[in-house]
Amino acid sequence: MAIDQHKDIENGIEKGLDDLQKPLIQQAKCVDSEGDDVIVSEKNGSIWMVLISTLVAVCGSFEFGSCVGYSAPSQSAIRQDLKLSLPEYSMFGSIITIGAMIGATTSGKIADLIGRKGAMRTSSAFCITGWLLVYFSKEAWSLDIGRFSTGYGIGIFSFVVPIFIAEIAPKNLRGGLATLNQLMIVCGASTAYLLGTVVTWRTLALTGLLPCVFLLVGLFFIPESPRWLAKMGLQKEFELALRKLRGRDADVSQESADIQASIDALQYFPKARIFDLFNRKYTRAVIIGVGLMVFQQFGGINGIGFYASETFVAAGFSSGKLGTIAYAIIQVPITVVGAILMDKLGRRPLLMISASGTFLGSFLAGASFFLKGQGLLLEWVPALAVSGVLVYIASFSIGMGAVPWVIMSEIFPIHMKGLAGSLVVLVNWSGAWAVSYTFNFLMSWSSTGTFMIYAGFCALTVLFVVKIVPETKGKTLEQIQASINS
Missing domain, CATH: 1.20.1250.20 (MFS general substrate transporter like domains)
Incomplete structure (x- = not known):
């Protein structure tokens, strides 16, 4: 009964606002x-x-x-x-x-x-x-x-x-x-x-x-x-x-x-409780929010980002400064491009392009360390490693960096945003800790294996987006939530 009453209030507000939108008055x-x-x-x-x-x-x-x-x-x-x-x-x-x-x-x-x-x-x-x-x-x-x-x-x-x-x-x-x-x-x-x-x-x-x-x-x-x-x-x-x-x-x-x-x-609205997150009507939204953050982090961004300089040295550079400078310079313009494309291409295409690019970057970096371990094409190894990392960071910056946060802010109902948002943020930072802490140990175990693990998560990200994540571009919050629960 309370929810229905709220819907009536919302509908009344929306109707009144629609009446106000006259063409000769600039409104936003x-x-x-x-x-x-x-x-x-x-x-x-x-x-x-x-x-x-x-x-x-x-x-x-x-x-x-x-x-x-x-x-x-x-x-x-x-x-x-x-x-x-x-x-x-x-x-x-x-x-x-x-x-x-x-x-x-x-x-x-x-x-x-x-x-x-x-x-x-x-x-x-x-x-x-x-x-x-x-x-x-x-x-x-x-x-x-x-x-x-x-x-x-x-x-x-x-x-x-x-x-x-x-x-x-x-x-x-x-x-x-x-x-x-x-x-x-x-x-x-x-x-x-x-x-x-x-x-x-x-x-x-x-x-x-x-x-x-x-x-x-x-x-x-x-x-x-x-x-x-x-x-x-x-x-x-x-x-x-x-x-x-x-x-x-x-x-x-x-x-x-x-x-x-x-x-x-x-x-x-009733006060949200932690157990409400497991309610059937919120399950898909929670899976989407949490899933995107898991794939964002376990694709390796914080391991690669935190220790980029040492990664370049490990690949054969005498110093990691050149690669680190290139890493720094490439992020800003690519992030701007991603911001422009978000409302043009849509969330899903941008996520799939971005995740495909991070897969390619991880694969190239892993391949460079494989060649180094086998003593093959050693003169190409440093350039291949840097290219892989730069492809990875450019691809991440164009979509996987920002889009999961945008979708997270769109998919949860109003009264669940605080609680669900806290869960999603906690998952994100937990994944960031796990990846950043284990990166050096994984690199000591196998540099090739480390980047191939990240490549695997990037490939799974594409499948997750295709199967689970809805397109939210150009939709009202109510339309987004209705499509998730349908």
Whole structure:
């Protein structure tokens, strides 16, 4: 009965919004954190504060990339300076993902309790503390604590930055602004790779402080998420934040009413429980969300990314710097291409193209190590290894990096998003830890075997997408969920 009542409310809202969409008035839809579409009048409005707020928030995304990219160019120097064994460095490289798992699972509570800006401040504090511990480290334990702290920070960032952007952006800008999150993660990692080739590992740690500083300063000048303020019952602050985002002269009365209506409608949904994830009507959505994250991680991205420099050395390069620089440069433009193609080709084709490319890249890298082991075509081995890794990272950047997160945000019903999203994020970071921790051990066992295992997971990804994953491009959230449950 309660669900039916909510549907009647939603239908009434949607009908009223449709009546408002007149051709002579410039309007756009925006999406709140729960996925509801609401109308934003852009007449006499301004987007500058939305753009500024997004640029401030994605400093957290850049920090995310900096933390993830740190270990690749610094591995040999840290091991040499601090005399770390392979297991000790593997723990340092992978413990960031353990911190991120915990950060991601607590991020929803933190963001709801102290706001989106408060969550970003908390995340920055953990990252700054972590980088300082790494910089001053003289033993393995302080390195690990520092790396864990930065991991906890980026675990929060991984949740709160895209949520904040979705809650402040109008629909006609939301797609482009949302891609800035992934793009800035890639830019952060690429910057760490490039700087790591010319500065010491301690100096590189200090550069990780800069995005946090910019973020903390910028947060003083941007508004809190209006959606969160309304949810907390802070009506005056909600109106002020919305007006600041849309411009002083913009008419925000309709958008304000729509946001408030969507919040009021949520009371008709039963509170989600963990066991609800196993309900038959949510099973396929959970399989899709969890499955995509499993294949994203067990395709080997964090092993290849965290230890790229050493992989190139193992393949026969005297130094991994050249390959690492190429790795860094190629990510950014390919990620931009993927963002453009996402709403043109669709999610499924982009995933299949991307997974096929990562299969080819892994196969080429594995073949290079096989040739090296057999003493065949040794002059071609280094180039083949680098080519394989670059094909892999380019293919991953165009689809498998961003699309699973987009689909995850689309397939779950409104009242299940928080709980299901936490599960999916936990699976993602758990897989990231498993791959990053085992990579060096697998390479010691068999370099060829390691990349062929990753190639196998990439091939299975294509089959999974073909058989299980629906196309979500151009569909409303209700249409997506109806197609999943049909």
